[in-house]
Amino acid sequence: MKFNLFRVFVVLLFLAVPVLGVWTFVDAERWKMWFPEGVTTYAGEIDFLFDIILWMVAITFVGTEFLLVWAIWRFSKKEDGKVTYTHGNHTLEVVWSAVPALLLIFIAFSQMGAWSTIKMNFPDEGPYTVDAPMMEVIAGQFDWWVRYPDEEGNFRGEDVIDVPFDIHVPVNTKVVFRLKSRDVLHSFFVPKFRLKQDAVPGMSIPVWFEATETGSYDLICAELCGWGHYKMAGRVHVLEEQEYEDWLSQKRSELYAND
Amino acid sequence: MSSHAPATPLGIDPAGTVHSSHEHHELGFWRRYIFSTDHKVIGLQFLFTGLVMLLFGGLMAMAIRWQLAYPWTEMPLVGKILFPETGGVATPEGYTMLFTMHGTLMIFFVIIPLLTGTFGNFLIPLMLGAPDMAFPRLNMIGYWFWWPGIVLILLSFGAEGGGPAAGWTSYPPLSTIETAAPGSLQGQNLWLLSLTFVGVSSMMGAINYVTTIVKMRAPGMTYFRMPLSIWGLFISALLQLFALPVLTAAGFMQLFDRVLDTGFFTPTNTTINGLTPEAGELAAGGHPLLWQHLFWFYSHPAVYIMVLPAMGFASDILSVNARKPIFGYKPMAYSMAGIAGLGFIVWGHHMFMSGMNPAVGLVFMTATVLIAMPSAVKVFNWLGTLWGSSIRLNTSMLFALAFVSMFIIGGLSGIWMACTAVDIYIHDTYIIVAHFHYVVFAGSVLAIFGALYHWFPKMFGRMMNETLGKIHFVGTFIFTNGVFYMMHQLGIAGLMRRTADPYAYETFAHMQPMNQFISICAFCLLFWQVFFVINFFGSMFLGKRVGRNPWKACSLEWVAPSPPGHGNFDRELAVHHGPYEYGVPGQREDYCPQTVEIDAAPTPVEEPVLA
Ligand code: HEM
Ligand SMILES: [Cu+2]
Ligand SMILES: [Cu+2]
Numbered sequence: 001m002k003f004n005l006f007r008v009f010v011v012l013l014f015l016a017v018p019v020l021g022v023w024t025f026v027d028a029e030r031w032k033m034w035f036p037e038g039v040t041t042y043a044g045e046i047d048f049l050f051d052i053i054l055w056m057v058a059i060t061f062v063g064t065e066f067l068l069v070w071a072i073w074r075f076s077k078k079e080d081g082k083v084t085y086t087h088g089n090h091t092l093e094v095v096w097s098a099v100p101a102l103l104l105i106f107i108a109f110s111q112m113g114a115w116s117t118i119k120m121n122f123p124d125e126g127p128y129t130v131d132a133p134m135m136e137v138i139a140g141q142f143d144w145w146v147r148y149p150d151e152e153g154n155f156r157g158e159d160v161i162d163v164p165f166d167i168h169v170p171v172n173t174k175v176v177f178r179l180k181s182r183d184v185l186h187s188f189f190v191p192k193f194r195l196k197q198d199a200v201p202g203m204s205i206p207v208w209f210e211a212t213e214t215g216s217y218d219l220i221c222a223e224l225c226g227w228g229h230y231k232m233a234g235r236v237h238v239l240e241e242q243e244y245e246d247w248l249s250q251k252r253s254e255l256y257a258n259d
Numbered sequence: 260m261s262s263h264a265p266a267t268p269l270g271i272d273p274a275g276t277v278h279s280s281h282e283h284h285e286l287g288f289w290r291r292y293i294f295s296t297d298h299k300v301i302g303l304q305f306l307f308t309g310l311v312m313l314l315f316g317g318l319m320a321m322a323i324r325w326q327l328a329y330p331w332t333e334m335p336l337v338g339k340i341l342f343p344e345t346g347g348v349a350t351p352e353g354y355t356m357l358f359t360m361h362g363t364l365m366i367f368f369v370i371i372p373l374l375t376g377t378f379g380n381f382l383i384p385l386m387l388g389a390p391d392m393a394f395p396r397l398n399m400i401g402y403w404f405w406w407p408g409i410v411l412i413l414l415s416f417g418a419e420g421g422g423p424a425a426g427w428t429s430y431p432p433l434s435t436i437e438t439a440a441p442g443s444l445q446g447q448n449l450w451l452l453s454l455t456f457v458g459v460s461s462m463m464g465a466i467n468y469v470t471t472i473v474k475m476r477a478p479g480m481t482y483f484r485m486p487l488s489i490w491g492l493f494i495s496a497l498l499q500l501f502a503l504p505v506l507t508a509a510g511f512m513q514l515f516d517r518v519l520d521t522g523f524f525t526p527t528n529t530t531i532n533g534l535t536p537e538a539g540e541l542a543a544g545g546h547p548l549l550w551q552h553l554f555w556f557y558s559h560p561a562v563y564i565m566v567l568p569a570m571g572f573a574s575d576i577l578s579v580n581a582r583k584p585i586f587g588y589k590p591m592a593y594s595m596a597g598i599a600g601l602g603f604i605v606w607g608h609h610m611f612m613s614g615m616n617p618a619v620g621l622v623f624m625t626a627t628v629l630i631a632m633p634s635a636v637k638v639f640n641w642l643g644t645l646w647g648s649s650i651r652l653n654t655s656m657l658f659a660l661a662f663v664s665m666f667i668i669g670g671l672s673g674i675w676m677a678c679t680a681v682d683i684y685i686h687d688t689y690i691i692v693a694h695f696h697y698v699v700f701a702g703s704v705l706a707i708f709g710a711l712y713h714w715f716p717k718m719f720g721r722m723m724n725e726t727l728g729k730i731h732f733v734g735t736f737i738f739t740n741g742v743f744y745m746m747h748q749l750g751i752a753g754l755m756r757r758t759a760d761p762y763a764y765e766t767f768a769h770m771q772p773m774n775q776f777i778s779i780c781a782f783c784l785l786f787w788q789v790f791f792v793i794n795f796f797g798s799m800f801l802g803k804r805v806g807r808n809p810w811k812a813c814s815l816e817w818v819a820p821s822p823p824g825h826g827n828f829d830r831e832l833a834v835h836h837g838p839y840e841y842g843v844p845g846q847r848e849d850y851c852p853q854t855v856e857i858d859a860a861p862t863p864v865e866e867p868v869l870a
Binding site: 006007009010013014017020021024025028031032033034035036045046049050053056057060061064065067068071072075076081082083084085086087088089092093096097100101104105107108111112114115116118119120141183184185187189191192194195196197198200201202203205218220222223224225226227228229230231233 | 350351352354355424425426430431432433436439526527546547548581582583584585586587588589590612613614617618620621624625628629631632635636638639640642643645646647648649650651652657660661663664667668671672674675677678679680681683684686687688729733736737740744745747748749751752753755757758759760761763764765766769770773839841842843844849
């Protein structure tokens with residue numbers, strides 16, 4: 001059998017796919033190419049769900065890619081040209097249809113809890129609920145406006161507080177807000193919250209989160225909204241509860257002072 | 260196998276043009292090369308036009324990559340053409356236009372026409388043993404209907420206010436309200452009209468493919484003796500037939516919204532940039548989400564239109580060069596049908612974050628994850644085909660193997676996106692960009708390369724150069740992964756797509772070096788295609804001449820002369836068995852063409868499933 005350099009090279013090329021593929025995932029965290037630290041109550045759950053799928057995907061990826069590499073290596077060196085003449089195998093087909101199907105259904109069901117927690121089941125008792133939200137966030141080309149209601153909880157009238165770009169919220173509190181758009185589609189995305197929701201003109205979409213760590217986080221528009229989309233940046237400031245109360249009352253007094 | 264043999268191609272002749280006159284009659288230059296009704300010429304017309312559009316789309320990708328690697332700096336070479344007013348520096352609205360047009364060109368002017376227009380036309384009659392398409396004149400008109408689309412989309416670059424810039428998805432109100440974006444002036448109208456022509460062109464093609472496959476198979480060519488390429492093209496044509504009318508209608512609704520203020524997609528009380536558009540002033544009563552439903556009702560099936568034929572080509576190339584029957588032929592065909600069927604009830608997975616009822620999202624999720632099952636079945640059957648085979652590592656085989664390897668990646672990453680909860684985080688990040696490029700570039704485009712190397716001898720009667728082909732393959736494979744693999748990790752780190760300058764955000768500031776690496780790989784990838792261009796055009800004139808069947812393949816196209824003359828086959832055809840009879844024990848040759856009976860009854864090694 002003659003040693004064929006090109007064949008070895010091709011095998012190495014295909015082998016590099018799973019090897020480098022896995023390595024870059026393993027090392028991604030070190031290069032800061034991985035999930036930024038999550039700071040909401042549900043962030044951990046989303047990361048966990050991602051990881052479950054990651055494991056399944058990784059095993060399938062490595063398994064199938066290695067089989068492919070092995071097949072290229074093993075079966076490209078024959079010289080007698082003898083092949084296994086077969087048109088398939090019924091049992092194998094059943095197994096490799098049923099097993100993925102079951103795993104996939106399992107994956108789908110595993111998502112439902114977290115999804116309904118985040119998008120469907122809103123806190124039904126105070127301080128904030130869907131009907132008495134903490135604030136309204138109004139997206140527009142190319143800014144974010146945050147509106148805090150007046151002391152009676154009204155979002156219309158003289159005494160509402162409008163703040164551009166910066167959202168202030170208390171830590172460890174279930175914050176419910178309503179997301180609106182003034183003009184085109186936008187999307188409210190705070191990577192560290194693991195929260196994304198499109199803002200749609202004509203809709204008032206309830207959104208909730210509970211931040212677990214104080215700090216300031218990037219708010220990014222995640223839906224193409226025009227030429228300025230890339231710079232539609234906001235900040236979410238998660239404050240200690242007392243700090244938040246102080247900030248709010250200071251805003252109110254500024255408002256009254258201006259009157 | 261059913262005993263009923265379909266009508267012979269000579270028996271039916273719907274257009275009435277194919278047989279009556281072709282025997283001794285020479286057509287003039289115009290009828291032969293320009294307004295030809297010959298499916299092979301039309302296939303090549305789609306091929307050359309599509310390759311030129313691929314170059315345009317590719318150059319735009321390079322401009323996008325330049326901006327992401329070195330934002331707001333002077334773009335070499337193409338910068339001066341794209342951004343003359345700023346001296347070659349990208350503008351934010353120019354960037355939006357770039358990725359809109361890149362996506363539009365690649366999908367509607369490159370991938371779909373190359374897969375269906377080129378190979379659908381070239382292969383269907385040849386692989387089925389038919390003299391031409393069922394409706395040759397419709398076929399010609401189909402190609403020429405593509406041209407107004409091309410002209411309009413190219414014109415839109417120069418439209419007042421710039422080209423369309425609402426993404427290839429064109430979500431309203433950004434796309435419908437003129438004050439929303441500069442490109443929402445005439446550019447968007449031209450975009451909509453252009454896609455209508457492209458749609459009509461695809462529709463004519465699809466009607467032809469389906470009719471030809473149903474009506475014009477050679478005697479003995481039952482459905483389950485058709486090569487998987489034909490199955491892929493057949494199913495994707497059916498998808499076109501069912502889905503495309505929806506896009507066309509939606510496109511007209513958007514056009515009406517724009518020019519007649521109908522307000523289908525405009526909610527009441529809209530103001531944009533402080534201006535109330537005419538439609539918004541009235542109780543417009545429309546809804547932006549309506550467009551998304553209609554658009555994805557077409558465009559999700561469209562992503563399968565963009566991969567099913569490629570799967571078919573890869574299967575055929577694998578089997579020929581593995582010298583072994585395809586493993587699980589019927590499961591392969593059924594899984595394509597399964598993908599297509601499920602493909603109609605999953606469009607909502609593009610809309611999980613859109614404001615659509617989250618409960619409905621759960622239904623779409625379940626349907627979507629299930630679509631990964633037939634995809635997995637296909638991968639396992641490809642591996643099964645290779646098992647126990649005798650692989651010939653020529654260029655087309657390398658591309659087909661690469662297709663399998665890359666499709667695994669693109670298919671697997673889809674699972675994350677399908678999962679509603681995880682998708683909250685990853686939607687519209689670079690992991691999505693990685694995903695669809697692994698399927699559509701690393702998958703379909705590499706399969707198209709494989710198919711070109713494989714069928715080139717049939718198209719032009721000459722071989723492509725193997726050494727250049729292998730050089731082309733190696734670089735393309737390496738750089739493709741260099742471009743797209745790390746996009747997964749960027750996306751997991753949160754990087755948003757469609758963002759002209761992400762580095763202003765704290766979250767993304769450190770990602771520029773990685774983007775530079777990706778961009779350099781992208782430039783190399785484009786440059787590397789020089790090897791393909793030289794080989795492709797050079798071989799057309801200088802390649803070694805070949806006989807009918809250089810790959811020793813079983814399917815019918817290899818029975819015809821290379822290149823086949825008008826009317827394709829110079830002998831009567833009768834099909835005796837499936838297209839993958841390689842390595843049949845007890846035969847003199849290791850392959851048994853479909854026209855030749857397998858004399859000594861084969862003794863299959865394992866349980867046979869050949870019905
Ligand atoms: C040379 C190879 C290619 C490179 C380097 C490339 C690069 C890119 C980049 C950088 C983006 C923009 C990401 C963003 O939204 O910020 C993009 C988007 C896109 N690409 Fe490619 N691409 C390539 C080939 C293709 C091919 C062959 C297709 C065929 C279908 C394709 C389809 C798309 C689509 C549909 C989008 C999304 C456009 C949009 O969202 O408006 N690309 N590509
Ligand atoms: Cu935006
Ligand atoms: Cu989809």
